[in-house]
Amino acid sequence: MTYSTLSAYINLFLPIWRQSKRALLLAAFLCSSLPAQANIFDPLLRVLIPSYQSDNSSNQATDNSDDDGTDGDTIEEDGTDADSIENSDNKQINTKSTDTNAGTEQVTTTDAESLAPATETETETETETDSLIYDRQPISSQGLEYNTKKKQPINHQRHASSFVTPVNTAKEPSLYALLDAEFAIDRGEIERGIQIYKQQAFRQDATPVFERALALSLSFDDTQSSLQFATDWQQLHPDHVPAWFYVAHLALKAHDYELAGETLNRILRYDPRADLSEILIGIYPIKEQDQRDLLATLQPLDSAHNASLSVLKAGLLLKFNEPKAALLHVDQALKLQANNVPVITLKADILRKLVSPDEVLAYIEQARLRLPNRKGLYLYEIRYRLENEQSRSAWQLLLEAHKRFKYDAEIALLAALVSLDIEEYQQANQLLNTLASNPQYLDQAYYYLGISAERQHRFNTAKDYFNAVMQEDLVLSARKKVVAFELIDNNVDAAIATLRKLRKQFEVFAPDSYIMQADILRQQGSVEKALELLTRASQRYPDNEALLFARAQLLDNQDDFIVKRTLLKHLLSLDPEDLTYQLSYAELLLTNDPNSEQGLALTGAIIDIPYDDPRYNREHHLDALNLLASSALTNKQYAKVIDYLRTPYQVLPTLRSGVLLLRAYQGLGNEQEVAILLEDLQHRFAFGQQNIDDSIQLY
Template identity: 25%
Template sequence: MSRLLVIVTACVLLTACASPATITQKDLAAQAAVADAAEPPERPFPGDSLYPLLVAEFALRRRDYDVALDNYLTQSRILRDAGVSAHTTHLTQFMQREPEALGAAELWVELDPDNVEANGTLASLLVRQGRTVEALPHLALAERGGAQANFPTLLNGFNQLNEQQRAKLVGGINELAAEFPDNTPLLLTQALIHTEYNQYDLALDKLDKLFDLEPYQPQAILLEAKILLTVDAKKPFARLQQALQENPQDKRLRLQYGRLLTASDMAAAQQQFEILSMQSPRDGDLLLSLALINREVGDDLAAKAYLNQLLALEQRMDEAHFYLGSIAEDAGNPQEAVSQYMQVQDSREFLAANNRLGRILIAAGQLQRSRTWFNQQREENPGRRETLYGLEADLLVQARAQDAAVQVLNQALAEMPASTSLLYARSLLREQQGDLVRMEKDLRAIIASDPNNTTAINALGYTLANRTERYTEAMALISQALALDPDEPAILDSMGWVLYRTGRYEEA
């Protein structure tokens, strides 16, 4: 069940992901930046700065953003003008240059410390850097200045803070909550903190206060439902259901509700996703979610219908082919499964599809067809060449076709002789075949190119200790690996074994 929840969550969240900026959006942003730059300064600029600023402005008009930014960054430090620093900050954010954006925002706040936008911008950048304790006072200033600060973002990376940092952050949030007792984002933040510490009663108290101010605040509703689920309350979704009755078109809330239900009630989750699909019949993410839910509850016929809808809409096609192949495989139709898996392109499902396809063909004795297919995939997807060689060899090993696996790895290493992963795979196979000479040759080739490769060093040391009487060499190799990675269990196990083999039982 939890695996499906992860899959469904990943599918439906894609609709909320921001897409890369288009050229049109860049044009608009650049025009806004030029407009900002054209505002008359409060004081005259030195003559030496006018030309670089003009160059920057014309570079913006030509969409030569790198040149524009380089000039603005330089001049913002020279001029120390709040307007130029503000403009520089906007441009760095537009270009998604976060290190430069952080520096520009820090200078902007230094020059104009009471500016609400400057403090809010710096706070958000600090939060993304995990510097939430530093962000708090800037977010507080923004709130005092009339902006609606997003206080829950301060809890990003909360678990990575040490106890002192956590205490300082929580104390600052509580002080602000006393200053702004009716601030719903602060109440939500306090509830989240209490939840983090498993203080569920205190969290629910904060949420009750929040609901008095904003009865259907969506994040608070979801948090309450999660807490009530955790404490095994009888009706954990009562408020959430009431909110959807009041606003049945709230797709985001219904989506979250459906995701929560996948952990405990697939039939109810299915109902919610069906409502969402009726509201947005061409939403491929929802169709895929419905397909996976129906697959989980055993209704493969409905799952296939939704997956075929995806193909008709030409959305999420790789996932659709992969899951149609999986359904066909479970139904005992390997020919249809292979056909579906072969249509999966280079995507997240690509390797999984080729894994299943290879298993089917090899199990059916169609080794040559499998070999031809993998050769074709390597030609069409050169970036996957090394991985596909490893996958094909592994499938053959699992099918006890060691000789064929060796042939695949020999071909692979003829093309990529420096591949440590392929060398290591062949060395393991050689060891299984009892060819210790060639096994040692492959491992030593890895060590020669990567002297600190503890996996290869340990593998060679262990094999020498286990399969030969070259204990002195084995001890030296394992000791070398242990010095590089003293806490690795596999290396510690090897050391114990070589000590045992040499009669040093107490040390072992």
């Protein structure tokens, strides 16, 4: 339905409407009879007619954000959703007044001019122009000066005159303008539709329009713009309590903690027990400084009668390692909500910092016995026992929880996994077979039944279970195990057939299947075939880094130096911080030149990563040490090799590290250490068992 078509219908029914019809009846007629897109008027009609329900409303939840334009950030003071706010605050726009002198119904109008020519009599009776007629002038000439494009800075010393507000707020919202806005939004002209809604929100009795405008702003504008709009509107309607909640939430989300503190303080003065939980959803800052600013904002607020505020304070204090102060606030919250499971578990988290594990368990167990039907308390105690290596007691508690919550799949699965860990395979199988009757958990049940069979060395049974897994996040791991079983039986063709079937069923795993197939070919000594396979796969998936890296790994460091260097440099350009790429490139450089400055710098940088750094990886660290040791060995710096690898070999022994150490001791002529290390290598890795006498010479 086009703008001109709508205008034609408006003009067609305008004379009738001027005599006796209400604007809302006209809107209802237009929305029901014109060939417009289905349900595009639903949000508007909900704004104008609180009792309105769309044709498909019976099939949709009342809090569907696609219908009313709201989202999860819309907050109400009592914790209800946006629909309940709208229903509680909506006022149907009154467009009719009675002319007592004339004795007939007349429509109250507020606009400066009419779309249809008026007689002299009509001009006398219609002293106010029609509020439902939206002048066909540019928006900027409507006398509504709220600017949605220019984002103005938030001024904490707010007063009404400092805001960009409509010139005339005496008019009621224009139905024609709101229809125009909905059409604009439906056509994809989102910015224009929001601008119209924001302008209309500043008219008289426009609370429902404000709700719709803010919902649209939350969906399409940035947080700062939504905050500016909500703050401007709230300043003109200082007694509208839900607007306080909107402003508080948006201020917290925008990290405007001064405004947030002022608004929260106002809410708490109005109602010390106000439910702030909805305000606090989604506002927890990521940056530490923002977290500190938030805590500084909340600390002066009186939370003695507000559990949600006390909990937030306690959580922030715990974050900053102030458990004693956090405990005071969480105890305050528990006085108000003694049976609130998240608050109980928060106190347990705080107690971990203050008392022994046994005391924490005593507290959480007491709470569980007091509230025996709260699953969260069972799960907390079970996980805490597992963390403290009390697997048996955790298992017993899991079985007890399974009896109490017989049909709870989460508890059944956790009980099965713990049963596997403590080798109670019969109990694990029983639980998993029960879980398999739930379609949602069928694949997980098959996967862990396969694990159970594998640990009991029933490989054929395990293979059947793993082949039955079809859940995308488990299927790759399951098929890898099937391939491993086939290779144990030296059934290479079956292993490759499994991989081909995998990429046929799940194309997303095709690159992984090609890499595994190439590795099988490499193990069979068919390096050329493996390279050819990966080359074809790379042509099919040119942007897949894993394929490119696997191909580079198959290339020889010396014979294929130029090609391998090109591939690795390309991968490093894609992800310069990838330590695996860095190690491979360093190995390539050091293999061709043991004194390569770039190779030594790359390995040295990896070794210098501290263990508490998120980038630290123990295997990468050891690989880098091996590279440095290999370079030193080439330069006959035997003492350096020993210095690099002696301690790491004791902590995490590997064959490569052991062989490098062995050759270093041999170079120094330390026969005693050679004998000790050789015996250890033979015991750990069956090193040189076929030719012990020549083992030193071979390596």
